[in-house]
Amino acid sequence: MTKQEALFNYCLRLGDNSLILGHRLSEWSSKAPIIEEDLALTNMALDLIGRSVALLKYAAEAEGKGHSEDDLAYRRPERKFYNNLLVEQPNGDFAVTIVRQFFNSTFEFLLYEELTKSKDATIAGIAAKTIKEIKYHLRHATDWMLRLGDGTPESHLRVQNALNDLWMFSDELFEMNEVDEILIKEGIAVDLTTLKTNWEKRINEVILEATLIVPTSTFMQTGSRQGIHSEYLGYIIAEMQYLQRAYPDAKW
Amino acid sequence: MLTEKEIFDILSEIPDPEIPVITIKDLGILQRVEVTGNTCEIFITPTYSGCPAMKMIEDQIQEALAPYQITTIKVNLIYSPAWTTDWISDEAKEKLRIYGIAPPEHSSLDKGALTGKAKELKCPLCNSKNTEMISQFGSTACKALYRCKDCKEPFDYFKCI
Numbered sequence: 001m002t003k004q005e006a007l008f009n010y011c012l013r014l015g016d017n018s019l020i021l022g023h024r025l026s027e028w029s030s031k032a033p034i035i036e037e038d039l040a041l042t043n044m045a046l047d048l049i050g051r052s053v054a055l056l057k058y059a060a061e062a063e064g065k066g067h068s069e070d071d072l073a074y075r076r077p078e079r080k081f082y083n084n085l086l087v088e089q090p091n092g093d094f095a096v097t098i099v100r101q102f103f104n105s106t107f108e109f110l111l112y113e114e115l116t117k118s119k120d121a122t123i124a125g126i127a128a129k130t131i132k133e134i135k136y137h138l139r140h141a142t143d144w145m146l147r148l149g150d151g152t153p154e155s156h157l158r159v160q161n162a163l164n165d166l167w168m169f170s171d172e173l174f175e176m177n178e179v180d181e182i183l184i185k186e187g188i189a190v191d192l193t194t195l196k197t198n199w200e201k202r203i204n205e206v207i208l209e210a211t212l213i214v215p216t217s218t219f220m221q222t223g224s225r226q227g228i229h230s231e232y233l234g235y236i237i238a239e240m241q242y243l244q245r246a247y248p249d250a251k252w
Numbered sequence: 253m254l255t256e257k258e259i260f261d262i263l264s265e266i267p268d269p270e271i272p273v274i275t276i277k278d279l280g281i282l283q284r285v286e287v288t289g290n291t292c293e294i295f296i297t298p299t300y301s302g303c304p305a306m307k308m309i310e311d312q313i314q315e316a317l318a319p320y321q322i323t324t325i326k327v328n329l330i331y332s333p334a335w336t337t338d339w340i341s342d343e344a345k346e347k348l349r350i351y352g353i354a355p356p357e358h359s360s361l362d363k364g365a366l367t368g369k370a371k372e373l374k375c376p377l378c379n380s381k382n383t384e385m386i387s388q389f390g391s392t393a394c395k396a397l398y399r400c401k402d403c404k405e406p407f408d409y410f411k412c413i
């Protein structure tokens with residue numbers, strides 16, 4: 001694998017994580033529990049989709065085949081998507097969405113803070129922009145973890161169930177392959193293993209403060225680094241790509 | 253052909269699509285203009301990564317320059333340096349306040365975004381400091397939602413980033 005191919009794949013991974021989670025959050029539009037949350041979740045979706053535009057545009061540049069960010073979003077098959085399994089999981093009830101946000105925003109906060117120091121100026125620039133937004137996402141998720149965990153017996157139960165159910169997708173966030181190895185040597189990518197301890201520490205603090213229990217199961221899911229996904233991604237892509245597949249190059 | 257400064261001045265008049273009382277220059281969205289031969293490149297930066305007004309701003313730029321016979325007008329979206337509320341001038345902040353949006357209080361890296369402390373803000377309508385945050389996320393990506401406990405009106409706060 002060349003450095004350029006690694007960069008293409010790395011930007012796809014970063015971009016796909018933003019795109020797919022952005023798509024998921026946008027599904028809350030008009031049906032969140034309260035109107036403030038309708039605005040919050042869709043605002044975050046907007047941040048994420050905006051970030052994915054920048055990252056997929058850069059991925060297309062690295063690929064060098066004359067594709068646009070839209071080609072990469074709307075014409076790529078499922079097996080060529082590299083987002084983490086966590087972000088494609090269904091919204092579930094509000095607690096599931098919050099736990100997914102909490103795991104992911106804590107991870108992104110650590111990841112993008114490091115990426116601001118990337119030797120690749122474009123990635124560092126996007127990271128410097130996006131880290132400001134991630135801080136708001138993380139605060140939102142943390143506030144809700146505390147409120148739901150330390151709330152009513154019902155909210156406590158639901159958020160604990162969500163923690164237990166999504167836990168098996170947490171290890172994959174830190175998984176690395178040849179792409180990371182090549183780019184870490186170049187000072188472009190972040191060594192994900194260095195983030196894990198900090199991630200666990202932050203997660204544990206909030207979970208305990210929320211009077212919840214940190215899951216202990218060691219059974220973990222994996223696959224997305226090879227483009228192997230859970231059953232849910234195909235449905236997201238079918239919906240997202242329908243128009244461009246049915247009417248190629250359609251514009252309005 | 254117009255000079256870079258003349259083009260910049262023309263574009264400085266373009267109102268922000270979402271907050272029309274201030275211009276894209278006041279907000280710091282309009283970054284710079286570069287003219288080479290008959291080609292004009294304009295660099296703009298989004299307030300938030302997903303700001304949906306960028307396409308509209310690009311169209312407004314094209315429209316504003318249409319009468320000047322420039323062969324090629326390219327509008328480039330740049331992310332670096334990252335936009336910050338520090339770029340909003342004091343004059344523009346006053347215009348925001350009069351418009352009913354509480355302007356960003358002091359500067360960028362809002363530590364409160366992580367620590368959870370909400371700011372003490374003045375109501376843009378009655379100046380009372382007896383206000384509270386309803387949500388960090390408001391009607392657009394750049395705003396939070398507050399309410400005034402004296403005049404009872406909700407209001408937008410242009411949050412610091």
Ligand SMILES: [Zn+2]
Pocket residue numbers: 375376377378379380400401402403404405
């Ligand atoms: Zn008031």
